[in-house]
Every structure is written in C-alpha cells, then in structure tokens.
Amino acid sequence: MAVMTYREALNLALREEMRRDPRVFVMGEEVGLYEGAYKVTQGLLKEFGPARVVDTPIAESGFTGLGIGAAMLGLRPVVEMMTFNFALLALDQIVNSAAKMCYMSGGQYNVPLVIRGPGGPAAQLAAQHSQSMETYFYHVPGLKVVRPTTPMDAKGLLKSAIRDDNPVIFIEAETLYPVKGEVPEDPDFVIPLGQAIVRREGTDVTVIAYMGMMYRSMEAADELAKEGISVELVDPRTLRPMDVDTIIGSVRKTHRVVVVEAGAGFAGMGSEISAFVTEHAFDDLDAPVERVTGANAPMPYARNLEKLKTPSKDKIAAAIRRVCNANGS
Amino acid sequence: MAKTIPERKGPSALGVDAELARRLLHDMLLIRRFEEKAAEAYALGKVGGFLHLYIGEEAVAVGATSVLRADDYAISAYRDHGHCLAKGADPRRVMAELFGRRDGLSKGKGGSMHLFDRSVNFLGGHAIVGAHLPLAAGAAFAIKYEARDAVVVCYFGDGAVPQGEFHESLNLAALWKLPVIYLCENNRYAMGTSTDRALAQTEIWKFGQTYGIPSEKVDGMDVLAIREVVGRAVARTRRDKTPSLIEADTYRFRGHSMRDPAGAVYRTKEEVEREKQRDPIVMLRERALKAGILTEADVRAIEKDVNDRIDEAVAFADASPEPPDEELFTDIYKED
Secondary structure (H helix, E strand, O other), X not given: OEEEEHHHHHHXXXXXXXXXXXXXXXXXXXXXXXXXXXXXXXXXXXXXXXXXXXXXXXXXXXXXXXXXXXXXXXXXXXXXXXXXXXXXXXXXXXXXXXXXXHHHOOOOXXXXXXXXXXXXXXXXXXHHHXXXXXXXXXXXXXXXXXOOOOHHHHHHHHHHHHHOOOOEEEEEOHHHXXXXXXXXXXXXXXXXXXXXXXXXXXXXXXXXXXXXXXXXHHHHHHHHHHOOOOXXXXXXXXXXXXXXXXXXXXXXXXXXXXXXXXXXXXXXXHHHHHHHHHHHXXXXXXXXXXEEEEOOOOOOOOHHHHHHHOOOHHHHHHHHHHHXXXXXX | XXXXXXXXXXXXXXXXXXXXXXXXXXXXXXXXXXXXHHHHHHHOOOOOOOOOOOOOOHHHHHXXXXXXXXXXXXXEOOOOHHHHHHOOOOHHHHHHHXXXXXXXXXXXXXXXXXXXXXXXXXXXXXXXXXXXXXXXXXXXXXXXXXXXXXXXXXXEEHHHOOOHHHHHHHHHHHHOOXXXXXXXXXXXXXXXXXXXXXXXXXXXXXXXHHOOOOEEEXXXXXXXXXXXXXXHHHHXXXXXXXXXXXXXXXXXXXXXOOOOOOOOOXXXXXXXXXXXXOOHHHHHHHHHHHOOOOOHHHHHHHHHHHHHHHHHHHHHHHHOXXXXXXXXXXXXXXXX
C-alpha cells in the first residue's frame, strides 16, 4: 500500500495498463503536452510518446467517434473528457454508436472503450460546468457506468474499465482529485465492475451514496453515532451494472434506507434505488425509503445558492433521523 | 468526370478485360435484383421498418470495391445493402437480416439499416446521418496505429455534409494523416431536401480542399470512371497514409425509402426519367457489348446467375426461423 491522491491513483492506473497492453492509448483535449487540464495524464506523453498520448482538437463528437471506430478494430482507447459536461456533444456517439454496436452487429463488433473525466458538482463553476452527468448514461443498455469514490477505487476500477470489452463511462470528480488514501501498488490489483462496497458497518439504517455525497454521509454518520444511531454506508461504485444484492443485503439487516445523491432528484439514481429496494425488500422495510437529492434547479454561481443546491451534511443527518424515528416496526 | 469512351473494339477499348467487365456487371446487377426483391418483400410485409433502396447508385459501391483488397474496410450509412453486398457479404444472409431472421448477418437484430459483416471487413450501416464518418477515421487510426497498410472507404450521402461530424472527421483525418477515403454519394437529395437547399457550397468535393485533402469529382453512374478515380485515391491513401475525398455524382431512381415510393414531391418526373437514361448497369452493358468484350449470351448468363442467386437468397430468408426469444438479451455486452 502507498498513500496517494485520487489523481495520482488514476495516473498510476493509466500507466500500468498502458505498460501492460500496447493497444491501450489515451486521447483527448490537452492530455499530452499540457499534461491534462486536471493533470490526471501527467507524465504520460514523456513515457509513452505522441502515438499513444494523443492531443485532440476541440471536437468531442469527432474524437469520441474516432475512439469508437478504433475500438471496433481492436484498440482499447481511453478517451478523456476534459469535463464530463462536454460529453453531451458526443452523446449521440456514446448512445447510438458505442452502446449499440455489439447488439446491432449481432455480437460481431464490440467497443472496448473508456470515456473518463471529472463530473459532478464543483466549486463555483456554475450551471454548465458543475452538474451530475451519470443520469444521461446509466439509462442506456450497452454502457457500463462507474463513479469511483476513493483513490483505491479510482485505481482498481479504472484498470477494470480499461480491461473491459465494452464501453465504460467513468466519471471522476474534480473535488476529489486532491483526496488522499491508501492504494495498492500491485499492478495486478483490480476492483471488478459491478461490486458495491460497505464503507461503514451499522445496524440501524442503510445510507447509499457515492462520490462527494459518500464523504458527506460519512460525516453525518459520525455525528449520528454520538446520538446512538448506527449507520451502515453502502457505496455502489458501479451504477450500471448495479450490485443490487449488496444493497438489498444491507437493507435486510437495517430495515431503513436513505439514498443520497448530488444530482437533481427527478428520475435520478435515488429513484431507481428506491424502486428496486421497494420491489425486492418491501417486507423488510420499517419506514419509507427517503431520498436526499440535489435541488431541482440548475447549478447557481453565487456561493450561498450553490451551497443550497447540493445536499449538506445536516440535510443528510436530518433525513437519517427521520427515517430512524419513523414508526413502522 | 467520366472519360469519353473511344469507339474501338476489344479489351483495350474499355480498359478492362472480359473477366472484369463480367464481374462489374454481375455485381451491379446482383445489387439491383436484390433491391427489387427487397422492395417486393417489403410490399408483402416480410421486411419492415425503413427500407432505403440503392437502385441507380450501384456503380459507386461496385466500382469502389473493385479496387480494394479483401483486408481493406468499408463503412456506410443506412442505405447500405449495396455496399455490404459489394464488399462480399452473402446475399442470403443480408436478405435474412432484412427479414429479421436468425440467419441474418446480425441474427435479425440489426435490420436493413444496420448490416455488419466482420468476415468481409464491413464495419456496418449506421443510421444517424454523419455519425459514421468519425468511426471511419477511427478505423483508419487503428490501421495506422498498428502500422498496417489497409485503407478504409467511407460511403456517405450529400445529407451528411452539413453535419458537424463531416467537418470534424475531415479535419481529424487530414490533421493526423489517416488512411481513409471519404466517398460522398451525391444523389442530390437528402431525403426531400436538394443540395442547393442545404449547402452553401454544393460542389461537395471542394470542402476537401479546405482541409488540404486531395479531392475530386467523378461521374457516379460510370463504374469505370469510379474505378479509375477511387483506384487513384486508394493507391495514394495506401502509400502516403493521407485521406481522400471523392464526390460521386449519382442519382437514386426510387424514393428516399419505401415510404416515399415515387420520390415525386420534391423532384420532377422529367428529371427522374432523364437521370434513368444514365443507368449505370445499362451503360456498362452497352459499352461492353459495343466494344465486343461481352456477348449477348454472356449478359444473359450473368442475368440468369444473378436471378438464381437472389431467388435463393429470398428462399433462404423465408426458410430461416425468427430469432429465439433469448436473443433479446444477448450481445448487449460482450462477455469475457
């Protein structure tokens, strides 16, 4: 184990996979000479050269489609979106080309492609650069969608994503890049896609959260522990395919559920989790599932309004108290 | 543009020998008959959805494919039957795909607009206009990355030219010197919108000049002219690893799709009749006969062979079962 930042963990994953497989290359805006807008690709150009660290012009649809075509012929591109907001320019390529190629061709052509970059709420970047993007992708059969919360997950999941034979949407977070944590240095260390993790064991309530919301829920859980409420925290890590079994297993243990998400609540991840918890474990529930979500508004710029947009520790703690005090048992 | 054919007899008159003339005529006729049968099958309810026929444009796919190697790639839009057949796909499996049957190229899951045949390096029919142009650049990128000398031919219509992806792809292919030949089939109408209602520059080949790409225009009804122009582009692209842009001046004799059978709202009958005088199959046949390369008996033999093969394709498609219910959930992901 080594202690490193989330950013360094991603960088190491890229380096290891590029050393392991010559078919892996990275491509995107400013990934080479500039060493990445967020420095995730720092040093890669020097180690691997311009044939494998490819600076693109600003043409998201064009270079994403180019990555898909290269993947059809067997390369394993890692396409960086400088921020995931720009992936909307490539949404047709991702949804109509990458996700459906295997199906439309009856399995003749698959697309081993990773599209990665930061998404989610950031610091005063306003409406177009600060939003939860996973909703646009996890609805689509044929895609896998990953949101890695910790440096260890960032490394282990990115390596799995690169080795996967299917298109993987891998959304990091600008706010998490400097976060430090323990990361295995073993180049064979991977975390399989589709496996949730219980980040904190508890007995009274299951809280499901990922990325920044996981850290905030952890703080809320610390606070509630002092009040005698024992919170179990589950991080799905992969949103598609979702590890339903781990989540349901936790629900059967605690009988109460709070889902926290940064994005706007309408038809969000919380809606889906709430639905399958109800379908699979209704009889185990002692209270209705509660969602704590981002406000149904675009991201404002002003600091005070921005703070109101995303769930706070207090809001999360309040929801957990409500669910625990609900009288269903 | 097309060269004037000299009035001479013998193989040199056309610049092709009897074997090649026979093959070109055969391949164009095969597509024509295939499309006619597909239209019949559509009328009978055996083919559903959208069906876009290639009738009138056969010379482009056949001429271009005739100068490719088997390890070269082709990719197309939704009017893809001709390109897929020309590249060497089995007409039986293409027809079965149109019928939505298990023995179709994609087990019936792709349909008319999404023909794929990996065995002949056909990278698919793609039905979002313009979206396959970046894919073609990507295939060329992979060829270059692996230091191979194959090329990619990307067929697209005039309707893709105003899309951003046309320009993004030309820019990337030129910038990175990718071995792709962008072959525009300008049939003058994007569905019902004529090029002069869609493009500020209707000479499509000129867009290539902006990106520094060798570009030219060719008579898309003259299979020999296409061979010459595409052959030149393929040789250059293979040798120099640079893209090419070719605009083929062609015409679809039928409507945009079976839902626009006459194609008569946005173009005149006179125009359609005039363009039919340029029928690429009739032109090649007449020239080959006149030059004495093929005889009437040769032509009849080709026609019989083609008719037999297409009848066989229809019988094969008819006999193939529907895909089993389990196929709904296969191929969504490639399993390890």
